[in-house]
Structure formats: C-alpha cells, structure tokens
Amino acid sequence: MTSLYAGLIDGVLTGAVYALMAAGLTLIFGVMDIINIAQGVFVVLAAYLSYVLAVHFGIDLFVGILFTMPALFLVGIAVDWAFIRRLPARDRTTMSILVTYAVAIIVEGVLTVIFSVNYVQLRAWYVTRSFHLLGFYLPYIYVFGFGMAVVLMAAIYLMLYRTRFGRSIRASLQNRQAARLIGINVDRVSTLTFGIGVAVTAAGGMVFGATTAFNPNSGYDLISRLLSIVILGGLGSMAGAMVAAISMLMVEDVVASVWSPLWSEVVFFAALVLVLTLRPQGLFGRSFSRAQ
Amino acid sequence: MKGHLKQLLAAGVMAGLMGVALAACGGSSSGSKPIVIGISLSLSGDFSADGQAYQRGYELWANYVNSHGGILGRQVKLDILSDASSPTQVDTNYTKLISLDHVNLVFGPFSTLLTVPSSEIAHRYGYAFVEGAGGAPAAFAKGLNNIFDVSLPVADYMVPLVNWIKSLPASERPKTAAYPTSNDPFTEPVIEKAKDLLQAAGVKTVYSQVFPAEDTDYSPIAQDVAATKADIVVLGSVDVPTVSAFMEAFEQDHYSPKAFVAAAGPDQGSAFVSAVGAAETDGVMVPGGWSGTYQNAQSKAMVKRYIAKYGGTPAGVNADVAEAYSVGQVVDQAVTHNKSLSNAKIIKYLHSGVILSSVQGPVQFNAKGENGRAVGFIFQWQGTSGTEFKQVLPTSDPSSVKILFPKPYWGN
Numbered sequence: 001m002t003s004l005y006a007g008l009i010d011g012v013l014t015g016a017v018y019a020l021m022a023a024g025l026t027l028i029f030g031v032m033d034i035i036n037i038a039q040g041v042f043v044v045l046a047a048y049l050s051y052v053l054a055v056h057f058g059i060d061l062f063v064g065i066l067f068t069m070p071a072l073f074l075v076g077i078a079v080d081w082a083f084i085r086r087l088p089a090r091d092r093t094t095m096s097i098l099v100t101y102a103v104a105i106i107v108e109g110v111l112t113v114i115f116s117v118n119y120v121q122l123r124a125w126y127v128t129r130s131f132h133l134l135g136f137y138l139p140y141i142y143v144f145g146f147g148m149a150v151v152l153m154a155a156i157y158l159m160l161y162r163t164r165f166g167r168s169i170r171a172s173l174q175n176r177q178a179a180r181l182i183g184i185n186v187d188r189v190s191t192l193t194f195g196i197g198v199a200v201t202a203a204g205g206m207v208f209g210a211t212t213a214f215n216p217n218s219g220y221d222l223i224s225r226l227l228s229i230v231i232l233g234g235l236g237s238m239a240g241a242m243v244a245a246i247s248m249l250m251v252e253d254v255v256a257s258v259w260s261p262l263w264s265e266v267v268f269f270a271a272l273v274l275v276l277t278l279r280p281q282g283l284f285g286r287s288f289s290r291a292q
Numbered sequence: 293m294k295g296h297l298k299q300l301l302a303a304g305v306m307a308g309l310m311g312v313a314l315a316a317c318g319g320s321s322s323g324s325k326p327i328v329i330g331i332s333l334s335l336s337g338d339f340s341a342d343g344q345a346y347q348r349g350y351e352l353w354a355n356y357v358n359s360h361g362g363i364l365g366r367q368v369k370l371d372i373l374s375d376a377s378s379p380t381q382v383d384t385n386y387t388k389l390i391s392l393d394h395v396n397l398v399f400g401p402f403s404t405l406l407t408v409p410s411s412e413i414a415h416r417y418g419y420a421f422v423e424g425a426g427g428a429p430a431a432f433a434k435g436l437n438n439i440f441d442v443s444l445p446v447a448d449y450m451v452p453l454v455n456w457i458k459s460l461p462a463s464e465r466p467k468t469a470a471y472p473t474s475n476d477p478f479t480e481p482v483i484e485k486a487k488d489l490l491q492a493a494g495v496k497t498v499y500s501q502v503f504p505a506e507d508t509d510y511s512p513i514a515q516d517v518a519a520t521k522a523d524i525v526v527l528g529s530v531d532v533p534t535v536s537a538f539m540e541a542f543e544q545d546h547y548s549p550k551a552f553v554a555a556a557g558p559d560q561g562s563a564f565v566s567a568v569g570a571a572e573t574d575g576v577m578v579p580g581g582w583s584g585t586y587q588n589a590q591s592k593a594m595v596k597r598y599i600a601k602y603g604g605t606p607a608g609v610n611a612d613v614a615e616a617y618s619v620g621q622v623v624d625q626a627v628t629h630n631k632s633l634s635n636a637k638i639i640k641y642l643h644s645g646v647i648l649s650s651v652q653g654p655v656q657f658n659a660k661g662e663n664g665r666a667v668g669f670i671f672q673w674q675g676t677s678g679t680e681f682k683q684v685l686p687t688s689d690p691s692s693v694k695i696l697f698p699k700p701y702w703g704n
Contacts, residue, residue, distance in 0.1 A: 121569070215340065221506055264503075265506075
C-alpha cells in the first residue's frame, strides 16, 4: 500500500512538470496545426541555458527562468519566422513534422558543438534534498517544480481566457478563416503562440535538467512521451495536457512500484490505445475537424 | 611499305612496353592507397557519449599507426558513419560500407545491442568483425565465426566483487542486495550472474526488477530500492543518466547503501564526474577491464597521447577509448602477421589461439570469439575531487588499492 501511495504522489509531482513541457506542444498544435517535433530538443536547450546561468553567472535555477523564458520565446519567434510561416497551407501539419525535425537536428548539432556530448546535470541545494511528510520523503525539486507548473499553467489559462490576446488565440484555434474575417491577424497570433509554446518549455527544461543528467541528444526520449501526453489529453487542449501528463506518470509509477517497472510503459500505452479507441480525439480534444 | 611495317611493329612493341610499365606503376600506386576501415558509431542518440569516445579511440589508434608508417606500408583511413544508436541504422551503415564503399576492413560499433545485428552483416560478406563493446552472451549466441571481442566478457564483470564479498568475515559481509537493471543485452547477463553468485554466497536478494532502457523517470524504481534498505545495490545501467538518477533519488530518500556498483556509467571518466558532481562520486564502483591508471606500458603511452591531444587526467579517460584502441591494435597485428588484408586470413589467424597484445592487456580468443585472457577488475571513485579512479579489486592484484567500504554517505 505504501508503494501505491508513493507511486501516486510521485506521479502527481512529476506529471505536472511533464504537463508544463507538453503545454507548449499542445498550444502550438491547437492554434497552428503544427506538430513541433523539436519540443523535446527545446526542453534540452532550456536545460542548457539554465546550466550556463547557474555555472557561469551563479544564478539560481528558478530565478534563471526569468531569463531563459524570454530567450526561448525569441528562439520560438525566430524558428517561426525562418521555417514555420513558410510552410504551404496544404499539407502544413505533415510538413511541420519534417521541418521541426530538421530544426531539432540543427539545435542538437549546435548544442553538441558548444557543450559536447558529455552529460551534465543542474545542481542546487534543493535538487538532492527532501523533507519528510506523512511517511514519505518529498524531494524539494519536485515540490517546487510542481508549484511552478501549477502557477505557469494558471498563467497560461488566464492569458487564454482573460485577455484580448487570449481571445485571439482561441478564435484562431477554433477557426482560422473566421478569425481572419473578424480582423484578427492570425499570422501574428500564430507567431506569438509559437514563441509562447517554446517559452513555457524553459521551466520544464530546468526541472528536467535538475532531475536527469542530459546531453544534446536527450530530447529524443522526451518527444515520444510528450506526444503521447498531448494525444491522450486531446490535441490543442491545455487541461487535457495537464490531466494526461499526471495520469500517465501516475499509471507508470504505480505499475512500476506495485507490479514491475517493465510493465509500466506497456500498461500506459495499452490504456492510451483503449482511450483513443473509445475517444479518438483524446480526453479533452475537439471532435470536429477545423475549417481551414 | 617494309619500313612502315617496321615502324608499326616498333610502335606496337613500344606501346606494349609502356602498357606493362603503366600497369606496373598502377600496381605500385594501388599498394600505396590507404587501407580503408569502415565503422558505424553512435555519434548521436542514446549512446552518443560512448560513440564519440569510441571515435576518439579509433582515431587515436589510426593517428599513431599512420605516424609509424601505417600497416603493410599503407596509411590507414577511417570511414566512420553515424548510426544514431539505432540497430536498424547500424545494419544499413555496415551494408553500405561493405557492399558500396568496398572498405578493406570493418571495426565494431558501440554496445552489444548494435554489435548483434552488425556482426551478421559482416558475416554475410565474409568480413572479420573485431569489436570492443559487444561482450554480452547475445553477441556470440548465433555462433558466428567472424566476431571477436577484445574486451572483458560481460558475464564475468562482477566476479571480482563477488569473490571479495565472499572473502569478508561474516560480521562485515553485506546481508542483503538489490538488483535493479535495464532490459539491455549488456546489463541483464551481468546482473543475473552477480545475483546468482551472491545468493549462493548467502547474500539475500531483497529487490530484483528489470526496467525499460528508454525510461526517463527512475524515481519510483529508486524509491522502491531505497525502501528495501539493501546493504548493497548492483545497478544494471548502460549509461550515465541512469546512474545519476538513481544516486539522486537515493540521496533524496536518505538512503546510502554500504556499496553501490553500476555495470556502466562510472567508467566514463570525466563524463561521469560532470554529470553527478565530483563530491558525489566518492565510493561509487564499476567493473571493467581497464582504467586510465592501468599499469601497462602500452596503456600508459596511449593515455599520454590522449591527454596530449584532448587534455584531462588519466582518471578522466573513458574506458571506451581503450576498447576502441585495442580493436585497432588486434587487427593491425593480424594483418601484419598475414601480410594481407584478406578477411578470411584474419579470421583464421584470430581463431588460431595466438596471444596478441593491447592497451587492455593480452588478447586471446576462444572458439566463440571472447577474449579468454581478459582480466576483470573493480574500479572505485575515491575522494571528492573526481580525479581519483582507483582499481580496488581483486585485492590479490598488486595494482589494487584499499577499497572504500562502507561507502561514505551521499551528500556529506
């Protein structure tokens, strides 16, 4: 029973961080119909930026997000300008997979040249310490990461539902053509959305880098997991990303603890197939196809 | 007319002589053509750190050989392709290297996972497949006659550790052990054999689980291991991130086993230290057949050249470098002995029972292609500087220093 509770707690804490990494992916798809395969590499890029700030400038990992988030926003804008906006409207989604994969390889190559393939990990006092609560050791890094994920997801929610720009995003998300007709600059909204989608990985990347040794190639293991989360949650749904990420990690962690680690992914993917069979659009996805 | 005929005959003879001369020139020019060696390495993907260390090892060997006149008077040229750590791509790479590029020889890739499919490709074309990182039983299971592993057979990795534990007085001997391992053809035989031997020696198994090699969240597994409070942890790891994640989770759970041994990861020198932090390395152990401080003349000379080229300390040199270097040395000796690049002759020679030398020590292949002369050691990081990587087992070896047991508490 203790293993079960430990698995549940661990799943919730780590799931929120994965939700943060997946949030940008689902936001970008929702507004732009772009499947950003480079999201995993952007997480790694964020981890490296945090590493540089911590090691060379002595900036705390959480404070560093104030710098890495704008930096990644600019990276997102640049990638959109250089590659994404040039994609033809026809086959945009399919082409985006190839183009963002190429972006991932470019970013990975640049990181390899700068940092080499040697693994590094982010360090701070809260990375290896924990506190005791109700019979469990709760690592500070996961608790802080969970808190930050909740705050940032709430901020994204408020931006989407309480601001004029958010209304533009949601309008573009529902129907790009209609949004254009009512005067929304859909291209500008798309560019900013891509920037925001990449920027939110800054926080997830920092926690990833603090809990895992990483090198420039570490993004590939992540992307399959992030795609699974957004597909389960429903492409374009922020709430879906949160619920799916926490569900995924909880299922995996509980199965790993109670049954066998070898079955944890099998059980999750079996559940994913089952959900998609019953609800092809995912838990919170739209059941209609967008009018282009 | 007769004069014309004579002139024609003379011209024909001249042309014939020139042709013979040209052919001779051609022969001698092909003799000075470089020997091309095809290699597929994991320069990206999960094994990229190991793959790039292997590249350094192969290149260091090739540079040394070329600076000493090459092999059979010909320079060596490495044709390296990246397989992105993919068993599918490694197949494609070796097929291309052999059937399209027509390389003279091939060297092995990194890991048993990639050695198994690529050795079959090489076997199909009759190429000798000398490698340094495919030492698991799976690599020899198909009974191919062309595969030769210059390194320590994987299954014996933990034998020095088991023998040492058995030699301890009962009061000091660990009572319980945990064996978390990734589902990799390299790690599972290592961990299974260690578990069987330690169980037979009376060390109770309190945790034994296999986890997916692609896992990105090890915390629930590490927490379960920590909950057992096992005296020793024998981790079936293939890379640094796995070791690092377990160490971090153990520290978060305030759990510090008396001994922590990882199948791979801590042998990656400075790459391991940079990932886990120098202070955390104290007491961590890893099995293997070589370290940068290995007392062998060839090894010392190679380490010196490595540091001259790449910097660092002997402890920081990745064991992969020596494995790759040894592959080159063994093939060099075979080709030089045969005075031929014939792969059939190389295979025959390496199966002849001859004893060869390498930076990892003597090499003699058994019928399966394993190096029967390889000696297993246990190495341990000692101190908090991240520069002291010591051979600690077997205790009978004069190069072994005193083992740090129990391991200092993490976080101190």
